[in-house]
Every structure is written in C-alpha cells, then in structure tokens.
Amino acid sequence: MQTCALCNEQTENIMDVAENWLIDAIKKDHPEWVQGSGACPKCIEYYSSLDEEISVED
Numbered sequence: 001m002q003t004c005a006l007c008n009e010q011t012e013n014i015m016d017v018a019e020n021w022l023i024d025a026i027k028k029d030h031p032e033w034v035q036g037s038g039a040c041p042k043c044i045e046y047y048s049s050l051d052e053e054i055s056v057e058d
Contacts, residue, residue: 004040005037005039006026006029006033006039006040006043007040007042007043009040011040011042013040013041014037014039014040015040015044016038017039017044022044022047023035025047025050026039
C-alpha cells in the first residue's frame, strides 16, 4: 500500500499525472505537491471532474 500525497489515504495504485491542466489544478489546492508524487485514482477523478465543470460553464 502507498499513501496518496494529496488525500493521505492508503491506496494500492498511485497514478502518474502528465496533463498540464491537471497539474495546475492540483497545485492550486496543494502547492507543496510535486508531480513525481502522483495521486490516487480518487484524486485524479476529482480533479478531472473539475475540468469538465469548467468546460460546461464556458
């Protein structure tokens, strides 16, 4: 098990974050986060949903 650097929950799977918009969204809420730390699937899903909300509002 690994710990997600964003939510601090234990997870089996830490995912790499490669999309610049996603990196920017995460860093807005977690300025201490570094890209190499990755994030758990739940956090990736959360930040991805923020982009979808922004797209709908535009």
